[in-house]
């Protein structure tokens with residue numbers, strides 16, 4: 001327990017933690033700021049009147065529309081016979097029908113307003129915040145362990161705590177705990193700031209029980225993914241004994257490795273080749289399920305469908321993380337430290 | 339009292355790609371008695387650091403047994419580690435933490451009080467430098483921090499690998515007093531590996547000398563020095579011309595000595611006469627006076643650890659040639675007879691360079 005607390009303190013006292021913490025908080029602030037400044041509840045009266053005048057002016061030049069209004073028989077021309085028979089236009093006034101067929105400008109067409117819909121847009125943003133926080137924590141955890149190896153501090157620590165499993169457990173536990181706390185804090189901060197932005201300049205309706213039911217599990221899974229990434233980063237740093245190695249392997253795989261695997265799968269004409277991409281599984285894990293379609297049989301009426309559920313994705317991703325953690329444990333247990 | 343450290347037959351082999359495996363430790367034995375300052379000596383690359391690392395569970399070994407406080411290590415190391423403070427070869431610390439924080443984190447992790455941190459910082463003379471980050475420490479300051487780290491737990495066994503490395507004269511002096519005080523008044527057992535032989539001679543009660551991963555000799559420091567390298571007398575004369583004459587006189591007179599004693603040899607060395615094997619300095623003066631030669635100076639050359647070490651390890655300098663790493667003497671495979679403290683046994687078989 002003492003060791004765990006000391007490890008927490010070691011993480012907290014690193015300058016990198018402070019820098020990353022500030023950057024992450026600032027990032028969330030900027031995100032909320034973007035929505036604060038781009039969103040509005042609607043145009044002002046003035047802007048609306050101006051736009052209306054402009055729209056009227058433009059409609060005056062739309063002579064087909066003018067003719068349609070003036071000439072009762074205009075729509076009886078053979079070109080427009082289909083209008084008569086289309087149920088869509090039933091019960092519309094003549095003006096509305098003309099406007100729809102010939103396209104008239106309205107004030108809304110000319111004035112761009114964007115209203116931030118919190119209920120609609122925040123889930124994706126919050127999940128993004130959780131994942132980016134996870135990436136940051138992954139770097140922090142791997143750099144903490146990598147730096148301890150490369151600085152020689154590990155040998156010193158082992159002189160105090162020869163039980164390597166306890167040392168590793170404390171380090172991993174501390175990294176995971178700090179990651180969970182940081183992700184939670186950042187998500188709460190983002191939620192609060194986005195909510196404020198939405199309440200002041202957008203729309204915050206629709207946060208009902210159903211919304212929570214739908215999104216809370218996604219948030220939880222995103223946070224869990226972040227903790228998993230942290231454990232993975234720490235394990236790779238433990239295996240490679242260097243920060244750069246850990247970060248390089250992960251970035252390299254996500255950017256190049258993943259692509260190579262997919263290209264290989266395509267070249268081999270493997271059905272459902274997307275299932276070889278880590279991104280597919282991450283999406284499935286967070287969204288709850290993902291469907292993959294296979295169109296290789298061109299004569300089939302319907303594509304073959306493969307469903308990946310969150311639990312399947314969880315088993316795979318968890319397996320990868322645990323696999324590397326186990327490998328790191330094994331290597332650390334046997335390794336000569338000098 | 340049983341020895342605090344007992345090592346027997348320790349082996350560590352490093353495998354090397356495309357080359358013969360390298361036996362860093364080749365059946366090494368070591369015993370350290372309680373309450374002593376024990377010197378651990380050997381030429382570069384003879385396996386001292388490797389032994390200490392193995393003892394502290396940092397590396398795995400390929401054979402042999404080790405016990406500390408009677409407990410088998412590394413298996414039972416977690417039980418005894420609280421009593422062991424150690425510094426292993428040029429210790430490194432995380433550069434961006436201050437010296438104080440480095441110690442505080444270790445103290446916290448083992449439940450040592452914060453007050454103790456300040457105490458050891460004072461003790462090693464780092465009080466005023468404690469809040470600077472380790473990045474800005476000099477070699478000696480880092481060494482002091484390492485020693486502070488070892489003292490932090492108030493150990494009963496202190497293992498220091500080259501603690502004097504980088505220390506200034508005051509630091510070395512202080513370290514010597516500290517270690518002697520710990521050993522002789524606090525009952526702490528201290529093991530130091532060092533290349534500063536004059537230091538070891540002043541500091542240590544007993545010592546072990548190793549070469550190529552095996553023990554060459556162990557015992558009390560004074561006994562080892564006394565038992566090796568014969569004492570010599572240097573004699574000078576007012577007139578250098580009388581040197582050959584004096585040498586002859588001494589050699590002739592040695593015939594009348596007890597035959598069991600080794601023969602007296604006298605050799606001319608520039609303007610001096612070096613006499614070995616003489617029973618007494620007074621025997622020299624008398625013999626020379628009898629021959630009508632009067633000397634102007636007679637000095638007893640004190641044997642020092644350095645010459646004994648060079649002789650025992652086979653690393654004595656040869657003019658015009660550097661002794662290479664790994665050229666020190668090889669101890670035959672059969673372990674030397676049990677040695678008890680105070681009595682010296684040496685098994686040396688010199689084998690030239692293996693190349």
Ligand SMILES: Nc1ncnc2c1ncn2[C@@H]1O[C@H](COP(=O)(O)OP(=O)(O)OP(=O)(O)O)[C@@H](O)[C@H]1O
Pocket residue numbers: 338352360362380381382383384385386387388389
């Ligand atoms: N990690 C390693 N890999 C390969 N060989 C090693 C390793 N560590 C030590 N050795 C070898 O083991 C032998 C003993 O090394 P060790 O560091 O114990 O020497 P030492 O007695 O402490 O020397 P010094 O007086 O220079 O400190 C050397 O020959 C060295 O080359």
Ligand SMILES: [Mg+2]
Pocket residue numbers: 386387388427499
């Ligand atoms: Mg060494």
